[in-house]
Amino acid sequence: MEEYFRLKYENMDHLLPRMKEKLMSSNERSQMSLVEELRNLLKSQVYAIREDAVTKLVEFDVISDLCHVLQTCREPLRTAILECLSLASKHRKFYERDAAKTLSCSLRLTYCIGLCADKEVPSLEKLLCTIRNILLKAKDFLIDIDSVCDTNQILSILKSLNRKCSAHAIKFTLVDILTVVLAYAKPDDGNENEDEQLILDVCSESINSMKDILEGNYEDEYVSNAIVALCCVCASCIRFCNNEDYLTDVNQVGDMTSLRNKMSLGKSVYTTVMYTIIPRVKDARFSQENSLKCYCHFVSCLNAMYNMRNTSQEDIANHLTANGYLKYLLRLSVQFPLYQRRNTCILLTRTLTALAKYSLSIDKLPEGINVFSNKIFDGLLSLPNDIEQWLGIIGISDNCNAALMILLYYHYHATRELDMISFEFLIKRSLKLENYRSTAATTLKPLWFLFAVSFLSHPSPNSNREYSSAVEKLTMALRHSEFSECYTHHIELMHFCLKCPEISNDLRCKVMDMWLVESDGDIGPLLKLDCRTVVRHCLLIIIENGCFGTGMTQLAAKGIRQLMQIDDKQEIADIVWNMLPKVLLCERTASDQQEHIKAVLELSCMSDPPHLSGNIMKACADALIKIILTDETDVTLQKLLIRQAYIVLVASVTRNYLKILPKYLNEARLLEKLRDYAFSEGEHDLSAIALKFLAFIVHIQSQSSLECEDPLTFEMRHLYVLLSISRKSQLACPKALEFVHELLSRNNTGMAVTLKEVSSSDGDEITVILDIYEMLHVIHWKSTPAEREIVYQCLVDVLKFCQVKAETLMYHLCTVISNYDLVIEITKTRRLSSHFLHFVTVWLRYRKRYSDDEVPCNSRSLFESPFDRTIQGLSKYVDFLESENEKEASSRLRQALLLFEG
Secondary structure, X not given: OOHXXXXXXXXXXXXXXXHHXXXXXXXXXXXXXXXXXXXXXXXXXXXHHHHHHHHHHHHOOHHHHHHHHHOOOOOOHHHHHHHHHHHHOOOOOHHHHOHHHHHHHHHHHHHXXXXXXXXXXXXXXXXXXXXXXXXXXXXXXXXXXXXXXXHHHHHHHHHHHHHHOOOHHHHHHHHHHHHHHHHHOOOOOOOOOHHHHHHHXXXXXXXXXXXXXXXXXXXXXXXXXXXXXXXXXXXHHHHHOOOOOOOOXXXXXXXXXXXXXXHHHHHHHHHHHHHHHHHHHOOOOOOHHHHHHHHHHHHHHHHHHOOOOOOOHHHHHHHHHHOOHHHHHHHHHOOOOHHHHHHHHHHHHHHHHHHHHHHOOHHHOOOOHHHHHHHHHHHHHOOOOOXXXXXXXXXXXXXXXXXXXXXXXXXXXXXXOOOOOOHHHHHHHHHOOOOHHHOOHHHHHHHHHHHHHHHHHOOOHHHOXXXXXXXXXXXXXXXXOOHHXXXXXXXXXXXXXXXXXXXXXXXXXXXXHHHHHHHOOOOHHHHOOOOHHHHHHHHHHHHHHOOOOOOHHHHXXXXXXXXXXXXXXXXXXXXXXXXXXXXXXXXXXXXXXXXXXXHXXXXXXXXXXXXXXXXXXHHHHHHHHHHHOOOOOOHHHHHHHHHHHHHHHHHHHHOOOOOOHHHHHOOHHHHHHHHHHHOOOOOHHHHHHHHHHHHHHHHHHHOOOOOOOOOEEEOHHHHHHHHHHHOOOOOHHHHHHHHHHHHHHOOOOOOOEEEOOOOOXXXXXXXXXXXXXXXXXXXXXXXXXXXXXXXXXHHHHHHHHHHHHOHHHHHHHHHOHHHHHHHHHHHHHOOOOHHHHHHHHHHHHHHHHHOOOOOOOOOOOOOOOHHHHHHHHHHHXXXXXXXXXXXXXXXXXXXXXXXXXX
């Protein structure tokens, strides 16, 4: 350009016609020279000059001419014109006449270049930046977007470029443009339409494109820019979807599968924020410019998410807390401008309120949730800008302290970070507890917990001379509070209460109560601490004293059982046994007493009591008999009581303590109870323990000189009924067989349990005995090897009993076909059994004696009788015994077989 045409502000009015002429010429060099002069003028450092220059350019249609040239020019002229347009767009005058034309021209050119996007990336990027700058400045000037552009046209181009262009820089600019458009967009009140669907599609594609960058292996700069862009677009999407319901047209990773409406967009944004943005923002590295922009949109997005319907505020709060954002955002907020600090404090307040609804029960506060939230917000906003001063705030009593304590309480739960928790200042805060009854749980709960964790981390907590007074104040406040509302179910609080010597046993047991309730009796985590003895002591106190109506004793007993698996089982059992009389004799309501006794009995049954004194055994026996005879006890308790009474009897016999057996022998009602339970058809385990008890009484009394004046008498028909009932139960059947064996083999005068004399003239009794003998054979076929051993003994007992009491039956008993079947089956299986051999030898002797009329099989016999086959099987069995080197057994059996030779 000629020298006299050098463009200056002073000669601009005179040169405007010439400028238009140069622009509309076909000389690209002249056009470029003019555009460069315009660009330099619009970069003037004096704002008034720039503004007046833009006014003149608009009024003389130079801007319009630039747009006309833009459509046909090439680089570098295109870039120079775009830069001029961007500079002009910073002034309001530009939007009066030329903004719409400029955007329309730019969008058309963008569309054309976008057809070959990968080849024209630099030009496309500059075009999009110009469009973005014009839209952003229009927003600043509060100019309606519809007056400067067609939003559908913009969205269509964004949608097309999102799919065609892979350059990251362009994708970031597309997101910037989308966020501006969404700021103007308003949700429709009616049904979904095409315009809305276009917005939803572009939003979906923009979110996915940013997520693809984050999930790829790209440089930090791209990652940080993608996070910023994702925060921006998510914040804009949530604002666009505001006041809508959100459904679930979203897959598990947050991608919209069938994007039909704003509901699914909101859900997708929610999932993206929760699982893509939140885990990354805190650790990303931003430029100074991007940092404020990112956190502004991040906070805005999260605040809007708390207003979304069908989303859990607690989930959002827990997710932010778990990722360490409470302390992070609080520390960051003091670096923000005031408006952004307020927004951040609003977010933190909403987060803490959502958490406190469930763990601090703020819905029960007399003043209500809103007052609590206001105090938290005021406290957070009032914190000094100097973070170093925050430690001191822990030691005072005001809104700042309350807000900071609650925030640190939740932050420690998620991160276990202690850097902002000072034990010394917590001591000072505890000393300020005065009016104990009016101390709210919202104050006491975080204070107690933070005091506990700082105590555990402190190398010498008692070195502070005010420490003991602080613990005393704290425990006093806890005694006057609703304890369950102040308790935090956390291993470190429990550890503090177990380890701190200044904590009273009463408070320690209360804390243990709460732990047992919350953990359902699981003390596994406590056993890893260095306080196992204290844990055991607390549990045993709870068990001994009982906590009625809550099942607490049962939970404590569950904990003791865990402890007994790794600790001194016998020592704990001895303690439980020694407390048993006190527990059994304690007067309480029936239901409470039963639950308490059950728990203690279950524990004491886990180990025998070898170290019990005679007085303890006597007291236990007296108390057990008393409760067993009580009608109100349920079946479960009766089983435990009878088992315990049996254990006491066994222990007394082992210790040769002779004062327990007479108590049982002379208590007729106890024996009757045991008999009734023995015949319980629906309670086989109760029947089993009762039969075991009766069998042991018979066995032990037969070895002593004790006699019973009022015996419990059984008839033979009772034994048959007992075997019929018990044979259906694997648990009761062996015990019934043991009882029958003891009763038949030890039926002496003066026994506490006796068998009624059998009359040989009573046909019914004779028939019952035969039935019992056959029933034993039936049980044998269906029993286990161990049960069969008892069956053999019972068969021998019946034979011997009848030989003395009902000799007329001996022929029938010795010749029943079941005897042959049993013997043949055992000889075939070649099982070794001393009791079987005893039965066979006894049976053979009795058969020889009472049924010697059968002619042995010989060569002239027409057939073999069952007895012949039995003898042959036994002969082979003798050979088997000799091969197994069972000399004594084979000799005894051979002697019995000799009775039938020749």
